[in-house]
Amino acid sequence: MGRLIPDDFDITSLPRSEQKVVQAFVNGISPEWLVLPSIAFIEKKPNGKKADGETDVVLIHPTRGIVVVETKGGMISVKDGTWYTNESALNRSPAAQACNAKHVLKRKIMEGIAPASDMPPMYHAVAFPDVDHAPAGALGTDLEKNMIFTRRELFEPESVLKRLTKKGSICPQSTIDAIVKVLRPDIEFSDDLDGILRYTQRRLSDETMTLIRYVQELDINQRVIVDGPAGTGKTRIATTWTHRAIKREERVLLFCFNTAMGEWLAGKFEDHHLVTAGPFVPTIEALLEPTGFEVPERREKDHHYFRTTLPGALLQYIDQIPQRFDTIVIDEVQDVHSDWFPAIQALLDPTGAKREYYLGDRSQNIFDTELPADMDNFVRFPLSFNCRNTKQIALLAKRVGGGELTQGCPEGPDPTFRHATGVREVRKRVAASLAELIDQHHIAPTNIAIITDRNELRDALMASENQPAPFVRWSDRDEGSIVCENVQAVKGLEWRAVIFVSIVPVDQKLKDHLYIGITRATTWLHIVAPRETADLLGMAHT
Numbered sequence: 001m002g003r004l005i006p007d008d009f010d011i012t013s014l015p016r017s018e019q020k021v022v023q024a025f026v027n028g029i030s031p032e033w034l035v036l037p038s039i040a041f042i043e044k045k046p047n048g049k050k051a052d053g054e055t056d057v058v059l060i061h062p063t064r065g066i067v068v069v070e071t072k073g074g075m076i077s078v079k080d081g082t083w084y085t086n087e088s089a090l091n092r093s094p095a096a097q098a099c100n101a102k103h104v105l106k107r108k109i110m111e112g113i114a115p116a117s118d119m120p121p122m123y124h125a126v127a128f129p130d131v132d133h134a135p136a137g138a139l140g141t142d143l144e145k146n147m148i149f150t151r152r153e154l155f156e157p158e159s160v161l162k163r164l165t166k167k168g169s170i171c172p173q174s175t176i177d178a179i180v181k182v183l184r185p186d187i188e189f190s191d192d193l194d195g196i197l198r199y200t201q202r203r204l205s206d207e208t209m210t211l212i213r214y215v216q217e218l219d220i221n222q223r224v225i226v227d228g229p230a231g232t233g234k235t236r237i238a239t240t241w242t243h244r245a246i247k248r249e250e251r252v253l254l255f256c257f258n259t260a261m262g263e264w265l266a267g268k269f270e271d272h273h274l275v276t277a278g279p280f281v282p283t284i285e286a287l288l289e290p291t292g293f294e295v296p297e298r299r300e301k302d303h304h305y306f307r308t309t310l311p312g313a314l315l316q317y318i319d320q321i322p323q324r325f326d327t328i329v330i331d332e333v334q335d336v337h338s339d340w341f342p343a344i345q346a347l348l349d350p351t352g353a354k355r356e357y358y359l360g361d362r363s364q365n366i367f368d369t370e371l372p373a374d375m376d377n378f379v380r381f382p383l384s385f386n387c388r389n390t391k392q393i394a395l396l397a398k399r400v401g402g403g404e405l406t407q408g409c410p411e412g413p414d415p416t417f418r419h420a421t422g423v424r425e426v427r428k429r430v431a432a433s434l435a436e437l438i439d440q441h442h443i444a445p446t447n448i449a450i451i452t453d454r455n456e457l458r459d460a461l462m463a464s465e466n467q468p469a470p471f472v473r474w475s476d477r478d479e480g481s482i483v484c485e486n487v488q489a490v491k492g493l494e495w496r497a498v499i500f501v502s503i504v505p506v507d508q509k510l511k512d513h514l515y516i517g518i519t520r521a522t523t524w525l526h527i528v529a530p531r532e533t534a535d536l537l538g539m540a541h542t
Helices: 015-026 095-112 157-164 173-183 193-220 232-248 259-268 282-289 303-316 339-344 391-399 425-440 456-461 506-520 531-537
Strands: 034-044 050-061 063-073 077-078 084-086 122-127 149-152 223-227 252-257 273-280 326-329 355-360 381-382 415-417 448-452 482-486 493-500 519-530
Touching: 015 034, 015 050, 015 063, 015 157, 034 095, 034 173, 050 095, 050 173, 063 095, 063 252, 077 193, 095 173, 122 157, 193 223, 193 232, 193 381, 232 252, 232 259, 232 273, 232 326, 232 355, 252 259, 252 282, 259 273, 259 282, 273 282, 282 303, 303 339, 326 339, 355 519, 391 506, 391 519, 391 531, 415 425, 415 531, 425 448, 425 456, 425 519, 448 456, 456 482, 493 506, 506 519, 506 531
Parallel strands: 063 122, 122 149, 223 355, 223 381, 252 273, 252 326, 326 355, 415 519, 448 482, 448 493, 493 519
Antiparallel strands: 034 050, 050 063, 077 084
């Protein structure tokens, strides 16, 4: 996807026809292209007077140059050399406007860059987003058909740009920075890391929202199971379906087995009286509270309690539980044992909508649970595209079970590997990673997580001295701390930067833990582990 400049530009502020064109470029061209909408300029006329001008879109590429695009909406036609839009004659042809803007901008750019020999080639083109074919008739000497983007070409604009432009030598980044400064002097732009990361986060969010628009109406079905790898948007879909149920005035039970993820869900809906949300165990215990069920002390809760006692109590006291629900949404459903489903389903109001929406990832089934066998009447919908991670992280994740890369998967910093085989080495390597993330790249501690594959390693790291910020468990986090947890505790969550730590040999369990840990990082990933782990991931040793 093209990089919009500035990255927070409001495309909806443009006229409808320009919106279509700019969005088509952002969605349909490679990330190397910069997309600058609505570039204003002042043109000096031969008589010495000045006139205001504007071009609709300027595209910049490091090896293909600059393309100036003029947009015209409506139905386009050419009659006796005169251009018309919706039967209204234009004073100048769109091609003449684009060509004139190209020459004006070229002069201004050449004044603003040094040396002038770095000036990249410039081209002009026109876009007609409301027609399927180029207009019939003579197009003029300044326009050829391969310079026209109609509605059809805007579906795949990259192919038109490749025909229109020629690949040359790489334009220096300093020159591109200077060109952008000439065209948009009101913004501070450079191809620095902060700008790339802002762009990256926006593109990942856009990818997720596009996915949600496609699948949100699956909730017209009464029962749905969604299965997909990490980063495919399952939690966003779960919260979207919850919001849609609220609009239908349905009572919703929303939970997952993981405590941290459940608490995050509870926070999202704490102000909605129709929603009961949280981690599975405390949520069920709260529902049982009016019945007199006695919750044991935490140290007394064993495997039998979670597997048998709690769901059994829910069925035993179901008639004494005052709450009933119209819709049940379970995220990370792969963690829920099949024995629990009869109890969960008993909470549905028999006179209500009786909706069940389950979302999970079989590759994260580290508890070896199974869904009930009698789920044939559920609509099953697979997800496959990773919308959470940058390209570099997504490629690593794919080696250990991650999803496919989206077409617009943004570039990001290369993941880092640091070799360590013991606790003392691990502490040194983690300290080096934190110094790089915090001191060099100015990432706030709250945006960093240290994730281990063993509780013992987590505890050893938390006991480290001279930390740049306190290492804390998820439940103790605050704005100034760094979360340090094992993979089981952070399933479903994400951070801008993750340091994944392991000192165990490579086996299937480590692969599962790597998969979970890697996919928690949206943009920055550091791995501290034995060299065998680097070999598994195809990473260079350091």
